[in-house]
Amino acid sequence: MPTIIMGKLASKIDGSIRSKAMSFLQKLGTDDTTSGLHIEPIENAVDPRVRTGRVDNFWRAVMFRLDSDGERHYVIHGIWPHDDAIAEARRVRLSVNPINGLPQIAEIEPPAASVPAATKSSSSQSLLGSLGHDRNVLVETLGLPEHIAGQALAAVDDDAVLDLAQRYDGWIGTILVDLAAGDAVDSVVARMELEKTAPSDDTDADVLHSLKRPGAAFQYAMIGDQDELRRVIDGGDFGAWRVFLHPEQRRYVERSYNGPFRLSGGAGTGKTVVLVHRARALARRSPSARIVLTTFTTNLAGALGDSLTQLDPRVPQTKKLGQPGVHVSGVDALASAVLRSAGSSLAASVREVLGEDRSAPLARTTGTRWREIVESTSTSLPTALANESFLSSEYGHVVLPNKIHDEAGYLRVRRPGRGVALDRAKRSAVWELVAAYRAQGRIDGSLDFAEAAAVAAAHLAGQMDKLADHVLIDEGQDLSPSHWQLLRALTGEHPDDLFIAEDAHQRIYGARVVLGRYGVAIVGRSQRLTLNYRTTAQNLHYAMKIIEGEQYVDLEDDMETTGYRSARTGPEPKMVPVESLGAELEEIGKRVQAWVASGTHADTVAVLVPDRFHRDRVVTALTERGVDARAVDRDRPAKGRVAVMTMHRAKGTEFSKVVIAADRPSPAELARLETLAPPERADADLRRRSLRYVAATRARDELVVIYPQH
Numbered sequence: 001m002p003t004i005i006m007g008k009l010a011s012k013i014d015g016s017i018r019s020k021a022m023s024f025l026q027k028l029g030t031d032d033t034t035s036g037l038h039i040e041p042i043e044n045a046v047d048p049r050v051r052t053g054r055v056d057n058f059w060r061a062v063m064f065r066l067d068s069d070g071e072r073h074y075v076i077h078g079i080w081p082h083d084d085a086i087a088e089a090r091r092v093r094l095s096v097n098p099i100n101g102l103p104q105i106a107e108i109e110p111p112a113a114s115v116p117a118a119t120k121s122s123s124s125q126s127l128l129g130s131l132g133h134d135r136n137v138l139v140e141t142l143g144l145p146e147h148i149a150g151q152a153l154a155a156v157d158d159d160a161v162l163d164l165a166q167r168y169d170g171w172i173g174t175i176l177v178d179l180a181a182g183d184a185v186d187s188v189v190a191r192m193e194l195e196k197t198a199p200s201d202d203t204d205a206d207v208l209h210s211l212k213r214p215g216a217a218f219q220y221a222m223i224g225d226q227d228e229l230r231r232v233i234d235g236g237d238f239g240a241w242r243v244f245l246h247p248e249q250r251r252y253v254e255r256s257y258n259g260p261f262r263l264s265g266g267a268g269t270g271k272t273v274v275l276v277h278r279a280r281a282l283a284r285r286s287p288s289a290r291i292v293l294t295t296f297t298t299n300l301a302g303a304l305g306d307s308l309t310q311l312d313p314r315v316p317q318t319k320k321l322g323q324p325g326v327h328v329s330g331v332d333a334l335a336s337a338v339l340r341s342a343g344s345s346l347a348a349s350v351r352e353v354l355g356e357d358r359s360a361p362l363a364r365t366t367g368t369r370w371r372e373i374v375e376s377t378s379t380s381l382p383t384a385l386a387n388e389s390f391l392s393s394e395y396g397h398v399v400l401p402n403k404i405h406d407e408a409g410y411l412r413v414r415r416p417g418r419g420v421a422l423d424r425a426k427r428s429a430v431w432e433l434v435a436a437y438r439a440q441g442r443i444d445g446s447l448d449f450a451e452a453a454a455v456a457a458a459h460l461a462g463q464m465d466k467l468a469d470h471v472l473i474d475e476g477q478d479l480s481p482s483h484w485q486l487l488r489a490l491t492g493e494h495p496d497d498l499f500i501a502e503d504a505h506q507r508i509y510g511a512r513v514v515l516g517r518y519g520v521a522i523v524g525r526s527q528r529l530t531l532n533y534r535t536t537a538q539n540l541h542y543a544m545k546i547i548e549g550e551q552y553v554d555l556e557d558d559m560e561t562t563g564y565r566s567a568r569t570g571p572e573p574k575m576v577p578v579e580s581l582g583a584e585l586e587e588i589g590k591r592v593q594a595w596v597a598s599g600t601h602a603d604t605v606a607v608l609v610p611d612r613f614h615r616d617r618v619v620t621a622l623t624e625r626g627v628d629a630r631a632v633d634r635d636r637p638a639k640g641r642v643a644v645m646t647m648h649r650a651k652g653t654e655f656s657k658v659v660i661a662a663d664r665p666s667p668a669e670l671a672r673l674e675t676l677a678p679p680e681r682a683d684a685d686l687r688r689r690s691l692r693y694v695a696a697t698r699a700r701d702e703l704v705v706i707y708p709q710h
């Protein structure tokens with residue numbers, strides 16, 4: 001039975017022939033002598049391995065046949081109308097690039113646009129020249145084909161190099177994007193695992209070997225079975241993430257780490273894709289493994305579960321924590337699952353964390369409790385400290401993780417990284433409010449979310465048998481100290497225990513956390529993804545400006561760097577000033593209506609708003625204009641409708657076209673921010689910027705930003 005190797009170009013099959021292509025490839029993968037396939041060599045072809053096959057009367061597939069060790073492989077190059085296919089088949093050659101060891105398809109005549117490097121460029125006009133690269137480096141060290149190196153050196157700026165990169169999917173495009181972003185040649189060689197290769201006697205075997213290299217995975221995929229073939233063909237370009245991993249992504253999917261590993265990267269750099277693939281890889285490696293895939297909210301967990309099903313429906317997903325398979329769940333739901341299963345031993349853990357009992361530990365305290373305590377209790381604290389924001393953060397970052405039971409304990413505890421210094425009198429006054437908070441908790445018997453996670457962590461820490469073998473965490477920047485204690489306690493300390501994806505720029509909930517303080521020791525096991533797959537270079541540039549000039553710190557207490565790049569280009573984001581709320585709703589309606597009228601699918605459009613109140617106004621305004629729009633909250637965005645959602649809810653989503661509504665904080669919100677202590681205030685400002693960064697990076701193609709004109 002021949003093996004099908006799908007090229008990325010070939011996977012972008014025209015919708016009208018998808019089912020015929022599927023049937024052709026299925027038959028080919030079963031038996032290439034099946035009548036009707038007409039697998040034929042082409043006269044005068046530059047590559048004797050090239051074959052064409054009959055998809056139907058009109059369409060032909062172009063492929064390369066490789067025979068090695070008694071096994072047959074077909075590398076699918078593409079499907080074209082008959083005459084185009086024959087012309088393509090005559091001129092293409094598949095070979096191994098001797099400089100970098102990667103598979104390369106050459107055409108006998110380079111495209112007319114190609115220009116020899118030496119005549120067309122000088123370093124003063126050339127972006128790559130000004131970065132110190134020359135023909136020698138591009139061709140002799142990186143293995144770029146001569147004519148592409150020439151065009152690359154002639155490109156005067158970033159945009160011109162990106163345009164070129166877009167024309168060459170796969171390793172050539174990837175290398176060009178990296179060089180344009182200023183990467184050193186050595187780091188490109190290491191990242192793509194480039195390696196000089198000498199040809200052997202068996203050229204088919206050489207090509208097969210090169211197709212299996214990590215650097216080729218972004219362009220070619222070995223198709224395991226018919227189900228996989230269907231997923232590749234049905235997924236088309238949008239399903240590319242399921243099949244064609246960047247060499248860097250593949251490394252993080254497959255490698256084993258001797259303890260907790262942290263993968264950082266900007267929005268859209270494929271962190272979630274790595275996590276989902278890694279969950280599958282771990283499940284395949286050991287079917288009995290108990291794998292937990294978790295993130296901050298239930299909505300995000302739902303999306304992770306959906307992605308895992310899309311990637312591979314055969315990966316067993318288990319609803320029950322502690323069972324073999326992948327358990328996908330929000331982190332607070334994990335805490336609840338632990339508490340539910342703890343039975344009578346829970347009381348001891350509640351006492352260990354709080355120093356007192358709770359009669360209904362499975363119930364959750366209302367989210368407004370701190371505000372009620374501040375409003376109903378007299379205190380000597382200044383308003384900068386007697387507020388919900390400071391107190392809940394102090395409770396979650398200092399009191400709970402240190403299992404403090406009384407004032408004496410709180411007076412002694414260290415408060416690293418808390419920003420606001422507290423003298424003894426202030427500490428006593430803070431403790432009075434904590435005591436009032438706990439007294440209220442005793443009355444209704446419940447635990448708040450942070451308490452629940454802390455108690456679940458304490459319960460698990462005392463157990464010999466752990467509930468998970470591998471824990472994979474998305475959106476790590478948003479998790480609280482007791483979440484980390486819980487995740488640490490879910491699994492023992494062993495290779496591949498914790499794998500954490502985070503982006504410090506996207507922290508939109510709670511204060512920042514330093515992992516080392518909660519038993520998660522990364523010690524050198526951390527890497528960063530930099531290639532953005534989602535957003536065009538123009539939208540990414542706008543998003544980066546939002547966070548520019550601010551200082552962001554990651555989970556290891558180090559400064560987060562930027563330097564992200566995108567391989568896609570598109571229109572500049574549109575900035576639209578408005579004078580009033582009415583004008584804003586009008587603008588939103590007009591833009592969305594125009595997109596939908598010009599054929600954009602409604603469910604690839606979203607309007608992102610600051611709060612729920614505004615969301616509902618936008619839905620009404622759109623509906624009045626005849627646009628089918630829907631407010632998205634806990635449920636998934638509806639098929640066939642424009643999604644309107646808060647910027648918080650938009651985390652983890654993506655759309656082709658996005659309008660960001662103006663942010664007009666209410667007078668009450670502004671007054672609340674005014675009362676915060678300076679470090680708390682600065683952090684609140686940082687989170688607000690992050691929220692806009694999250695919103696701006698949801699757009700794949702077009703972005704409209706509406707802002708109030710004062």
Ligand SMILES: Nc1ncnc2c1ncn2[C@@H]1O[C@H](COP(=O)(O)OP(=O)(O)OP(=O)(O)O)[C@@H](O)[C@H]1O
Nearest residue numbers: 240241244245246267268269270271272273533534
């Ligand atoms: N190897 C790939 N090939 C094609 N598309 C990819 C690849 N990896 C990721 N993508 C696409 O890029 C987009 C962003 O990926 P993903 O959601 O994993 O990024 P992220 O880093 O988790 O983003 P965010 O932090 O914004 O949630 C998705 O549309 C995904 O399908």
